[in-house]
Amino acid sequence: MRFTTKILKVDPAAIHFSDTAHIDGSLPSFTCAETEKNLLEAAGVIRDTSETVAFPTETVYGLGGSSLNDESVKNIYKAKNRPNDNPLITHVSSLSQLNRIIYSESSNDCKPLSHIPEIYHPLLAKLWPGPLTILLPIPEDLGKSTLSELTTANQPTFACRIPANPVARALIALSDTPIAAPSANASTRPSPTTAQHVYHDLNGKIPLILDGGKCSVGVESTVVDGLVSPPMLLRPGGFTYEDILRIGGILWNECLVETKVSVKDDEKVKTPGMKYRHYSPKAKVLLLIPETNLPSVSSQRIEKLKELINIEITNENAKKVAFLSSFYLDKTLINHNCIHEPLGKTGKEVQANLFALLRKVDEEDNVDLIIVEGTEASEEGLAIMNRLRKAASNNVIIF
Known part of the structure; x- marks a missing residue:
């Protein structure tokens, strides 16, 4: 399908969250009617259709679709021309949303970190919301999980983070939908840090781009795996390896760094950025x-x-x-x-x-x-x- 790609302006400074919104899932307030209107339109696309929306995070612009919807995930791969054995990160707006929707936890007595292994707790206390992605186990009872298997590339784990950028957080919160989102560029190209970069690569391939200005960090999130022993840094990014060691405490003292330059075509990978050509200009x-x-x-x-x-x-x-x-x-x-x-x-x-x-x-x-x-x-x-x-x-x- 060919789209007339719209660019809608949003002002990150006009979006306001409470200090506990990333835990309890409370919705943002707005001091700009246009920003609220445009975010509600984008949230409707995510929640009510199988189409995708490009939006800013603190790291790079993401191309988002519902993590719960196979067709949405397929449309992400299609727009980017991305191999479908390359897993996607699921972005949530709060721990409440993670527990309610991905882990199907209906009890109000559920503790915020009840589905997150203890090894991650010190990191999340300091680094969420922010450019840190963690690997989590898919619910053992597969019938309980609402997560599309296409986001995991048939892995027993999924990658998850709460972004810090208020536009990204508001989009996820207003849609009340976990969003699968790789970088919003044509596959193999350098990641986009402005809406104009997204438009250059994906004009006509997606319906909507939220323009929230330039990304502040400029590279993708750091990805860590605390489900293995010793834990591993799979992809360096917005937080440094030294940050992980300093904040993670004794459980992260022996953290290893993934050093593979490339992997085999038939080799499974746990996180984006480990497989295929990446970040490459034409020159x-x-x-x-x-x-x-x-x-x-x-x-x-x-x-x-x-x-x-x-x-x-x-x-x-x-x-x-x-x-x-x-x-x-x-x-x-x-x-x-x-x-x-x-x-x-x-x-x-x-x-x-x-x-x-x-x-x-x-x-x-x-x-x-x-x-x-x-x-x-x-x-x-x-x-x-x-x-x-x-x-x-x-x-x-x-x-």
Whole structure:
């Protein structure tokens, strides 16, 4: 089906939740009639149809459909041209909604965390709502579960989070529907951090985009698995590995980090981002990784790096090159028809700007080659390098 895709403006600052709404499920109030009207329209699409809605979260824009409806989930995969063995994250607005709808818990005496393993409790106390996704067991009595099996890719677990962005929370709360939502981009492309990015990829493929401005975090949520021993960080994201260790306490002291660069075609994965090509512009990406992270890089190393870059440009016959710099290098590195874009000087800045600048130089500047300066894989750098290695298909120069 071909849609006339509408973009509806919503103001995150006009949406107000109580301090306990993420626990008890109380609905938001609004100080902007247009925002409320547009959110109610989008909530109706989620609740009453099998169609999808694109909406902002604090991480990236998501493409949402009902987690309870097989046809909605199929429409997500169809719009993105996404393989259906790649699981989806289910977003809920509150613990009450998780218990009532996914675990079919009708008792008012149900404790908020009764269906969540204890290992997650310290993390959720500090990090929900927020960019943290946890793996939870599907109810043992499958007859009780309302969750579409298509969200799990036939896994015995499902991924779940409560987003912090008020637009996302309001959409889920007003529809009273858990929402399955991967990033709202064409499959393999860099994730969208503005409504315009979504429109570029999905215009005509979805009915509605909620425009709530630029996403603040800029990369997807952190995904952790506390159902295995030791627990694992499956995907680095909005919260750092160091955050998980610090907040999680003794139960997370031995947390491992998933280090697979790729998986086999027939291998099952527990979370998005572990399988298939991801985050890739049309132009080739060359990733520069410093061998040692120093306050300054020696002139000898710079000259050697210039030589290697010139070889790559020649081999690619690149007429137009973009250079995205971060901590150590500057635009003088590229002696070519070069567009220079600084990613930022802190991990949070680089993280927030990464996808937007990859899209800018690829879609607006139409470059032939994108050269990106990498960073140390710690703190925010772990998520940054995870995305960049996939965007570059491990096409790297170590200097």
